[in-house]
Amino acid sequence: MNTGGMIFMALSWGLILFLSAICFIRMIKTGNSESTGPDDMPD
Amino acid sequence: MSQEREKWGSRIGIILAVAGSAVGLGNFLRFPAKATLNGGGAFIIPYFVAFLLLGIPLMWIEWTLGRYGGKSGHGTAPGIFDSISKNRTLKYIGAIGVLGPFIILVYYMYIESWTLAYTFYSFSGELLRTPDQNSMKEFLAGYQGLKSNNYFSNLGPAYIFFILTFAANFYFIYKGIQGGIEKLSRWGMPLLVIIGIILAIRVLTLGTPDSALPEQSINNALGFVWNPDFSQLLNAKVWLEAAGQIFFTLSVGIGVILTYASYLRSRDDVVLSGLTSSSLNEFCEVILGGSIVIPAAFVFFGGAGAIAIAESGTFNIGFISMPLIFEKIPFGFVFSGLWFLLLFIAGITSSVSLIQPMIAFLEDEFKFNRAKSTIILGIVAFLASQPAIFFLKNGFLDELDFWGGTVFLILFATVEVFIFLFVMGFKKGWEEMHSGGLMRVPRFYKFIIRYITPAFLLILLGFYSYQQFIPVIFLEGVNEADKPYIWGARALIFGFLLIFLFMIYYAWKRNANNGKGEAV
Numbered sequence: 001m002n003t004g005g006m007i008f009m010a011l012s013w014g015l016i017l018f019l020s021a022i023c024f025i026r027m028i029k030t031g032n033s034e035s036t037g038p039d040d041m042p043d
Numbered sequence: 044m045s046q047e048r049e050k051w052g053s054r055i056g057i058i059l060a061v062a063g064s065a066v067g068l069g070n071f072l073r074f075p076a077k078a079t080l081n082g083g084g085a086f087i088i089p090y091f092v093a094f095l096l097l098g099i100p101l102m103w104i105e106w107t108l109g110r111y112g113g114k115s116g117h118g119t120a121p122g123i124f125d126s127i128s129k130n131r132t133l134k135y136i137g138a139i140g141v142l143g144p145f146i147i148l149v150y151y152m153y154i155e156s157w158t159l160a161y162t163f164y165s166f167s168g169e170l171l172r173t174p175d176q177n178s179m180k181e182f183l184a185g186y187q188g189l190k191s192n193n194y195f196s197n198l199g200p201a202y203i204f205f206i207l208t209f210a211a212n213f214y215f216i217y218k219g220i221q222g223g224i225e226k227l228s229r230w231g232m233p234l235l236v237i238i239g240i241i242l243a244i245r246v247l248t249l250g251t252p253d254s255a256l257p258e259q260s261i262n263n264a265l266g267f268v269w270n271p272d273f274s275q276l277l278n279a280k281v282w283l284e285a286a287g288q289i290f291f292t293l294s295v296g297i298g299v300i301l302t303y304a305s306y307l308r309s310r311d312d313v314v315l316s317g318l319t320s321s322s323l324n325e326f327c328e329v330i331l332g333g334s335i336v337i338p339a340a341f342v343f344f345g346g347a348g349a350i351a352i353a354e355s356g357t358f359n360i361g362f363i364s365m366p367l368i369f370e371k372i373p374f375g376f377v378f379s380g381l382w383f384l385l386l387f388i389a390g391i392t393s394s395v396s397l398i399q400p401m402i403a404f405l406e407d408e409f410k411f412n413r414a415k416s417t418i419i420l421g422i423v424a425f426l427a428s429q430p431a432i433f434f435l436k437n438g439f440l441d442e443l444d445f446w447g448g449t450v451f452l453i454l455f456a457t458v459e460v461f462i463f464l465f466v467m468g469f470k471k472g473w474e475e476m477h478s479g480g481l482m483r484v485p486r487f488y489k490f491i492i493r494y495i496t497p498a499f500l501l502i503l504l505g506f507y508s509y510q511q512f513i514p515v516i517f518l519e520g521v522n523e524a525d526k527p528y529i530w531g532a533r534a535l536i537f538g539f540l541l542i543f544l545f546m547i548y549y550a551w552k553r554n555a556n557n558g559k560g561e562a563v
Contacts, residue, residue, distance in 0.1 A: 001266030008084030009269040012333075015091070016325045023319035027054065030315075030481045 048116060048407070049220040051306050054316060056225035059232040061303055061320040062327075063392025065294040066235065068154070070328040071386065072361045074288060075268070075337040076353040081284050082275030083268060087329070089276070089285035093499070094325070097286055100488065100496040101295040101456055102321050104463045106313035107476040109304025111467075118305035118403035120298055120455070121547050128466045134551065138543050139455045140298030141400045146447030146536055147297070148397040148424060150431040150440045154358075155390035156208035158383045160186065160200065161362065165379035171370050179363045189436045198432070205432060209425060211391060216398050217417045220306050224395050232323075235388040238381050239331035245378055246339045252371065256345070264341035267349060268333060283506045286499065291448075292328055293321060296456030299396040302403045310479035318482075327389075335382075336360055339368045361386060398424070408550035427539075430531065437528035438521065445515050446536050453507060457500050469493055 001009070051057040078086045112123030120140030124133040164170040173179050173194075185195035195201075215223040251260040275281045294300060304313060340349040340360075352364045365382055369375035398420065405416035431440045463472045469492070477483060514520070521529060 001262055002270050004271045005084050005266045005269035008087055008271050009265065012084075012087050012091075012329055016322065016329055019318075020322040020326050023315060023322050026315060026481065027058075027319060030312075 048113065048118070049306055050308055051311075052221040052225055054311065056221070056229060057303060057307065058316050058320045058323070059228040060224050060392070060396070061294075061300060061317075062323040063228040063232050063235075063389075064299050064303065064396035065292060065320065065324040065393075066232070066327045067292075067294075067389050067393040068158075068357065068361065068386055069288075069292055070324070070389065071239075071332045071335060072357045074292065074328045074332045075335070076357070076360060077284055077288050078333065079268060079337050079349065079353045081278075081281045082272045084271035085273050085275050086281065086285060089282040090289060093282075093286040093289040094321075096491055096495050097499045097503075098289040098293045098295065099318065099321060100492045101290075101460070102293055102300065102317045103314060103476055103484065104459055104472070104492070105295055105300035106304045106317040107472060108459060108463060108467075109301040110307045110309070110311065110313055111475055112301065113305030113307060114309045116407055118302045118407050119400050120301055120459075121404070122407055123301060123305070124462060124466070125551075127462060130466070133462070133466065134547055135544055136458055138540065138547060139451050139458065140301060141404050142536075142540055142543050143447055143451035143455055144297050144299055144397040144400045145424070145539065146443055146451065148394060149427045149447075150443045151390070151394050151397060152208055152212060152424075153205055153428060153432050153435075153440070155387065155394055156201070156205040157186070157362065158386040158390055159208050160204040161366075162380050162383040162387055163204075165366070165369075165376055165383055168376050170366050171376050171379060173366070176363060176367060179367055183358075183362050187435055188433075202432070205428070208391070208394075209421075209428070212394050212398060213417055213421045215391075215395050216402060216420075217413060219413055220399075224399065227395060228392055231388045231392050235385055235392075236327065236331070238385045238388070239327060239335070242378060242381060242385065243331050243334040245372070246335050246342075249339070249342050249372075252342060259342050259345055261338060261342055264338035264349075267341045267346055268337050283503065286503055287507075290452070290456070290503065293324060294393070294396070296452040296454075296459070297397070298400050298455060301459075302400040303396065305403065312479050312481040314476060314484055315481040336365065340364060343368050343371050404546075408547075408554070427535065430528075430535065434528050434531075437525045439528045439532045442529050442532035443536070445511075446533075449507065450512065453500070453504050457497075457504060460497050460500060464493060464497065 051060075078090075108123055108127075109118070112118060112126050115122075115126040117123050117126050120137030121134040122137075124137040127133070161170060170182065173182050181190075181192050182194045184190050185192040186201055188195075188198035188201060191197065215227045217223065218226070247261060247265075249261045249264075251257055253259060290296065307313070337349055337353060340352045344352065352360055355364070366379050369379035369382065372378055401420050402413070402416045405411045405419065406413065411419070431443060434440075463469070467475070469489075473484075473489065473492075518526060518529060
């Protein structure tokens with residue numbers, strides 16, 4: 001693998017892992033596990 | 044409303060369910076082949092551009108429209124579009140968003156059943172006793188019933204695995220959103236990721252298996268996949284291939300995300316959830332998918348062999364090349380079994396999502412209960428699947444795939460975007476998107492969603508029309524003997540379209556008579 005390949009692979013993996021980590025961390029911080037509160041729409 | 048709609052039990056449940064719908068065979072078979080044939084590492088540039096300009100906006104639009112429809116008790120495009128505007132024709136246009144997934148379902152479960160069968164034949168050791176490529180092709184052709192040979196004399200085994208797959212799918216559907224689809228996704232997706240990581244690690248630690256061929260090392264294999272060929276970026280086709288890959292991999296434009304999102308509560312987040320499910324899909328596609336098939340093919344068959352494999356098509360890669368590769372690895376039957384189990388999990392989490400829109404339509408618009416909807420749809424889907432199984436060699440399945448898996452997708456995505464922009468109205472849509480949002484969409488996406496995404500979609504529609512639609516519609520290159528089967532597939536689709544349009548008409552008329560006052 002040449003330097004260009006390494007850069008592209010590292011950037012792609014890094015970007016996706018970073019995006020996934022940010023999303024999941026934010027989800028956990030905002031109280032992921034249960035779906036938010038009761039539905040406010042009348043049935 | 045006569046019956047309360049189900050809701051997702053947890054936010055992670057719907058994220059995994061949407062990701063499960065998106066992660067399919069294409070993540071592990073189509074992406075690495077496309078990347079290899081279109082510039083290697085350089086392919087990732089148009090790929091990410093399409094992800095940001097086309098995939099993410101479409102994902103957010105579908106989540107938003109779906110949750111909006113769910114508030115008024117509609118989980119499929121006809122009802123959702125009707126809840127946005129009382130224009131009488133919109134609900135009929137929405138038919139594509141329910142018919143499309145049903146058409147895909149009709150053949151997808153059969154393909155999915157092959158992965159279950161190959162899991163069995165791998166672990167039993169039978170598959171890896173086939174010595175070479177021709178034998179492997181014979182094995183697949185015999186299994187599919189394309190010919191009678193030493194491996195299989197009839198379609199019996201394939202049919203048994205199809206019935207098992209069919210039963211598993213409808214079992215999860217019968218158990219409902221929380222008890223079926225969510226539970227499947229909560230178990231299936233982590234398992235899929237774990238298996239994917241195991242396989243990727245196995246491939247990445249192959250080293251140089253044949254010391255007589257030092258150039259066929261894993262380092263060179265990764266270079267083969269990732270070394271950028273920037274000249275390819277000047278080729279418009281590469282950009283469109285990347286856009287097409289993003290489009291298909293995220294499961295946008297099918298109608299399943301609309302339905303899944305309709306089971307959200309009215310103040311559940313869609314922005315962060317949509318982004319999270321997309322990022323999980325990208326993890327499975329770029330990191331896992333990019334590290335298994337092509338690097339392994341390079342290590343054992345060299346660069347020319349890997350290109351030939353990439354060009355040989357999705358099914359050849361998955362069902363012929365991969366078992367041959369695993370034959371050369373110690374305990375190959377285990378890795379082969381894991382590979383097909385991975386594909387089966389990817390398949391079943393996608394196929395249940397294809398069933399759910401039609402179930403939602405029957406439940407929401409006809410007020411059928413879950414059991415009745417499941418039985419009715421199960422019978423219809425089972426009968427409709429038969430031609431795809433028995434006329435496989437005549438191109439019946441390919442024709443269904445062309446209409447359900449390509450034409451309807453791009454058409455429906457275009458319809459969704461235009462409804463979001465011009466029927467719901469961008470301002471209202473943007474506010475709706477942010478209702479309950481755990482993050483704000485960056486402001487520059489206002490410009491992207493209004494101008495770039497629709498333009499991108501129209502270009503994609505034009506590209507596919509020119510490259511695929513016209514030649515396929517006019518049956519270019521089709522054998523005379525197969526033409527009746529192709530027309531049969533088209534008649535089946537057209538017949539279902541007519542029936543479904545009538546069902547929409549009848550449901551709205553009935554609901555209007557029942558006092559809901561909705562125009563027919």
